[in-house]
Amino acid sequence: MLSVEGLTVSAGDVELVRDVSFGIAPGERVGLIGESGSGKSLTALSLMGLLPEGVTAAGTARLGEHDLVGVPESRLKRLRGRELSMVFQEPMTALNPLMRIGAQVAEVMTLHGRSRDEARARALDLLGRVRLPEPAQIARAFPHQLSGGQRQRVMLAIALANDPGLLICDEPTTALDVTVQKQMLELIAEVAPALLFITHDLAVVASVCDRVIVMYGGRVVESGPLREVFARPRHRYTQGLLAASKLTPRGTRLPTIAGSVPAAGRFPAGCVFRNRCPHATATCETVPELTDDGHAYACWHPADD
Numbered sequence: 001m002l003s004v005e006g007l008t009v010s011a012g013d014v015e016l017v018r019d020v021s022f023g024i025a026p027g028e029r030v031g032l033i034g035e036s037g038s039g040k041s042l043t044a045l046s047l048m049g050l051l052p053e054g055v056t057a058a059g060t061a062r063l064g065e066h067d068l069v070g071v072p073e074s075r076l077k078r079l080r081g082r083e084l085s086m087v088f089q090e091p092m093t094a095l096n097p098l099m100r101i102g103a104q105v106a107e108v109m110t111l112h113g114r115s116r117d118e119a120r121a122r123a124l125d126l127l128g129r130v131r132l133p134e135p136a137q138i139a140r141a142f143p144h145q146l147s148g149g150q151r152q153r154v155m156l157a158i159a160l161a162n163d164p165g166l167l168i169c170d171e172p173t174t175a176l177d178v179t180v181q182k183q184m185l186e187l188i189a190e191v192a193p194a195l196l197f198i199t200h201d202l203a204v205v206a207s208v209c210d211r212v213i214v215m216y217g218g219r220v221v222e223s224g225p226l227r228e229v230f231a232r233p234r235h236r237y238t239q240g241l242l243a244a245s246k247l248t249p250r251g252t253r254l255p256t257i258a259g260s261v262p263a264a265g266r267f268p269a270g271c272v273f274r275n276r277c278p279h280a281t282a283t284c285e286t287v288p289e290l291t292d293d294g295h296a297y298a299c300w301h302p303a304d305d
């Protein structure tokens with residue numbers, strides 16, 4: 001569905017993103033991780049055609065039938081919001097402080113050709129879909145009257161308004177507290193048609209994504225199915241990230257703790273978690289899981305040891 005080949009982003013002679021290639025299949029949820037400055041945001045912005053002044057992209061990126069790199073702004077404008085859309089970290093900078101929420105959600109639909117009445121009605125549906133309580137009341141509110149989590153849900157409603165095929169999220173939950181973050185992540189995972197999710201939080205990747213791409217110094221240094229990359233990280237940056245996180249790479253010796261399989265039954269018995277995990281002997285066929293306390297833990301099967 002999305003195919004990126006040899007994407008290079010430069011500011012003058014300086015290459016900030018080099019030769020990045022990856023793809024996203026319909027329905028797939030891909031995490032893009034990497035340290036600060038590794039080029040994650042520029043990669044996403046080049047797909048959206050939203051690179052800052054003086055920064056240019058080369059290479060190819062195709063979303064379905066549409067080229068995204070090296071095409072005129074007028075064409076990208078038609079694609080943005082309709083074929084692909086993006087949710088940013090800070091909703092206050094993206095929302096118009098002087099415009100009511102309902103009108104802002106409706107506007108993105110009228111811009112893409114829906115009638116005013118239709119857009120207004122659908123705006124209420126969308127606010128309900130992102131699980132905002134009392135959508136009619138929220139629609140009449142101004143951004144400052146909502147909480148940070150509610151504003152981020154509004155941004156998600158706006159991003160979904162024209163049924164895009166791909167949703168890009170750039171650290172959308174970083175500014176939210178842990179409980180609100182978890183709800184937002186569940187919502188994104190549920191509603192995204194296909195997802196490119198930028199974060200440097202491994203637990204977030206573990207809870208939302210099927211596949212992960214790791215960037216370092218402007219390049220992709222490894223990628224693959226989540227459990228594969230987390231279980232056998234090849235690049236020293238990924239290894240360091242895993243070591244510093246609450247996730248434990250496969251192969252690490254962990255104490256076995258007796259206990260019962262959690263009621264949630266998410267984990268088949270037989271695997272071992274690190275001892276801080278409340279699920280103790282619970283299981284895991286899938287390597288990382290986000291547990292009820294909001295943290296991800298990895299486990300390894302004794303048989304693999």
Ligand SMILES: Nc1ncnc2c1ncn2[C@@H]1O[C@H](COP(=O)(O)OP(=O)(O)OP(=O)(O)O)[C@@H](O)[C@H]1O
Binds near residue numbers: 011035037038039200
């Ligand atoms: N407008 C610009 N002009 C020149 N260099 C830029 C510009 N924007 C970003 N950069 C540089 O490009 C590199 C990649 O930036 P980018 O924002 O994509 O990183 P990132 O991985 O998203 O980081 P973070 O996690 O901190 O958001 C950085 O070294 C950054 O300083």
